[in-house]
Amino acid sequence: MDLALNEEELKRWSDHIPLMWKYTAGIAGERFLQLLKQGTLQASVCKNCNKLFLPPKIFCKDCFAQLNEWRDVSPDDGFIYSFTSLTSGDGRRTVVLVKFDGVEGGLLGFFKPGREEPKIGMKVRAVFKPKQERKGSLSDIQYFEKI
Amino acid sequence: MPANQQVAIVGVGASKFNTVTSGLSYKEMMFDAAVKAYADAGLDPRTDIGSFICCAEDFWDGNSITDEYMPDQLGAKLRPLFTVSGDGLLGIAHAYMHILAGVADIVAVESHSKLSDVVSKKEIINLGYDPVFGRLPHVDPRYLAGLEMRRYLEESGNTHEECAEVVVKNRGNALRNERAVYGAKVSTKDVLESEEIASPLTKLEESQPADGSVVVVLASRRRARKISDRPIWISGISWFSDTPNAEEMDFGQARYALHSSIKAYKMARVTNPSKQIDFAEVDDTYSYKELQHIEALGLAKHAGKFVSSGKGDPDGVLPVNVSGGSLGMGYFIEATPLIKVYEAVLQLRGMSGKNQLPNPKRCVVQSWRGIPTQSGVTAILSR
Numbered sequence: 260m261d262l263a264l265n266e267e268e269l270k271r272w273s274d275h276i277p278l279m280w281k282y283t284a285g286i287a288g289e290r291f292l293q294l295l296k297q298g299t300l301q302a303s304v305c306k307n308c309n310k311l312f313l314p315p316k317i318f319c320k321d322c323f324a325q326l327n328e329w330r331d332v333s334p335d336d337g338f339i340y341s342f343t344s345l346t347s348g349d350g351r352r353t354v355v356l357v358k359f360d361g362v363e364g365g366l367l368g369f370f371k372p373g374r375e376e377p378k379i380g381m382k383v384r385a386v387f388k389p390k391q392e393r394k395g396s397l398s399d400i401q402y403f404e405k406i
Numbered sequence: 407m408p409a410n411q412q413v414a415i416v417g418v419g420a421s422k423f424n425t426v427t428s429g430l431s432y433k434e435m436m437f438d439a440a441v442k443a444y445a446d447a448g449l450d451p452r453t454d455i456g457s458f459i460c461c462a463e464d465f466w467d468g469n470s471i472t473d474e475y476m477p478d479q480l481g482a483k484l485r486p487l488f489t490v491s492g493d494g495l496l497g498i499a500h501a502y503m504h505i506l507a508g509v510a511d512i513v514a515v516e517s518h519s520k521l522s523d524v525v526s527k528k529e530i531i532n533l534g535y536d537p538v539f540g541r542l543p544h545v546d547p548r549y550l551a552g553l554e555m556r557r558y559l560e561e562s563g564n565t566h567e568e569c570a571e572v573v574v575k576n577r578g579n580a581l582r583n584e585r586a587v588y589g590a591k592v593s594t595k596d597v598l599e600s601e602e603i604a605s606p607l608t609k610l611e612e613s614q615p616a617d618g619s620v621v622v623v624l625a626s627r628r629r630a631r632k633i634s635d636r637p638i639w640i641s642g643i644s645w646f647s648d649t650p651n652a653e654e655m656d657f658g659q660a661r662y663a664l665h666s667s668i669k670a671y672k673m674a675r676v677t678n679p680s681k682q683i684d685f686a687e688v689d690d691t692y693s694y695k696e697l698q699h700i701e702a703l704g705l706a707k708h709a710g711k712f713v714s715s716g717k718g719d720p721d722g723v724l725p726v727n728v729s730g731g732s733l734g735m736g737y738f739i740e741a742t743p744l745i746k747v748y749e750a751v752l753q754l755r756g757m758s759g760k761n762q763l764p765n766p767k768r769c770v771v772q773s774w775r776g777i778p779t780q781s782g783v784t785a786i787l788s789r
Contacts, residue, residue: 271523341657344604347544354549
């Protein structure tokens with residue numbers, strides 16, 4: 260019998276939950292991530308609602324149609340919808356939510372570190388990492404920079 | 407117009423709210439709240455209550471199938487019980503439906519927070535994001551609050567100073583509420599100059615964790631009139647979920663609160679909320695959320711000016727979060743809105759204590775499920 264527990268340990272037991280998942284990106288997600296690796300962006304198209312969704316989905320949240328058409332979105336046509344700066348172990352970083360004209364949704368990412376201050380509405384472009392460093396994830400976009 | 411009187415709150419009970427609840431397990435806190443609520447209603451749970459509803463989340467309790475651990479401490483062993491993976495006000499909505507559907511005449515709703523036991527709070531919030539598109543590596547998950555706040559202020563024309571006024575008001579209100587643990591006299595300067603969480607949001611603009619359990623007992627009209635001489639009616643209740651995708655959210659307005667309030671007001675026959683509601687307990691998880699919710703609920707057009715001019719003060723035209731809200735009472739995860747219901751019931755009964763309002767008759771209680779969600783419940787309570 261282990262008698263090493265002190266009074267505090269009797270009061271509150273510590274335990275942790277070491278768990279792992281493998282998340283399936285899905286039809287639309289996988290396609291989007293494959294294209295991201297190639298340095299391009301594609302939205303899914305709802306013809307009923309005349310809407311484009313980014314990141315793409317195979318269903319329309321407005322009319323519930325199944326979507327199977329895709330359209331290119333230029334990585335150079337973004338604008339900052341909102342931004343926030345946070346300090347973490349990696350230093351101070353600015354997270355941006357970038358939207359694209361005529362597209363529902365957008366992309367979360369980082370603003371290019373430096374002297375330029377982000378502003379709501381600022382026109383930005385997605386700068387991709389060098390091809391060999393891309394993994395097929397959102398972090399393939401190194402940052403968004405002012406045009 | 408008389409209030410919709412089909413389902414009433416006939417009993418409330420709460421454990422002691424605190425920043426740390428040393429020595430009591432969450433089950434013992436639940437038992438404490440339940441004993442008080444059943445005594446308040448004058449009911450025996452083993453024979454009188456037909457349905458029990460808990461509002462809890464596995465991750466916050468640190469236990470998978472946490473719902474299985476709910477019955478005993480509520481007097482619900484071998485009784486109909488189920489757990490809602492949602493906030494406490496959603497539990498009230500379920501109780502309302504159970505009663506109207508004839509499932510039970512009397513229903514108990516419970517929700518709790520033992521956040522002082524949760525070591526990995528930020529990690530749990532982060533796991534709420536979409537795994538492929540929302541979990542930003544090495545970024546505090548509250549980034550979404552910073553993004554929403556900045557965009558909301560830009561679109562609404564409200565200012566950061568007005569957000570700080572919300573904190574000053576709510577923490578000041580908490581000083582007059584003996585049940586609140588975060589009462590303080592702070593200035594807008596203190597708020598604006600406190601540590602930055604996710605710009606523009608600062609540390610003092612975020613509600614801080616607290617422990618507590620609340621049990622609410624509801625009854626059908628027929629039973630309520632026999633059980634209680636001061637029933638508090640659920641005159642209207644509605645809930646909405648907006649998109650969970652951060653990229654597609656509308657940061658300019660709280661659409662879940664707008665739509666759920668329209669429906670709840672209609673049920674309660676409220677046509678002009680800013681005139682017909684006597685006080686409001688709205689979600690204030692973050693300072694700006696109170697402003698966003700005041701506007702969505704139709705209580706004021708420009709919430710910033712409404713708060714900074716004192717209209718939402720305890721002696722204002724429409725007191726908002728006279729309890730102290732989450733900024734003044736603490737953040738109780740899924741129990742947060744049930745604490746607001748508890749406070750609203752005490753107000754409507756005239757039993758609130760030092761922060762009692764003069765003769766309130768009708769109020770709105772509203773919840774938001776926190777980042778990264780856009781869902782919530784609105785309820786109208788009246789006596």
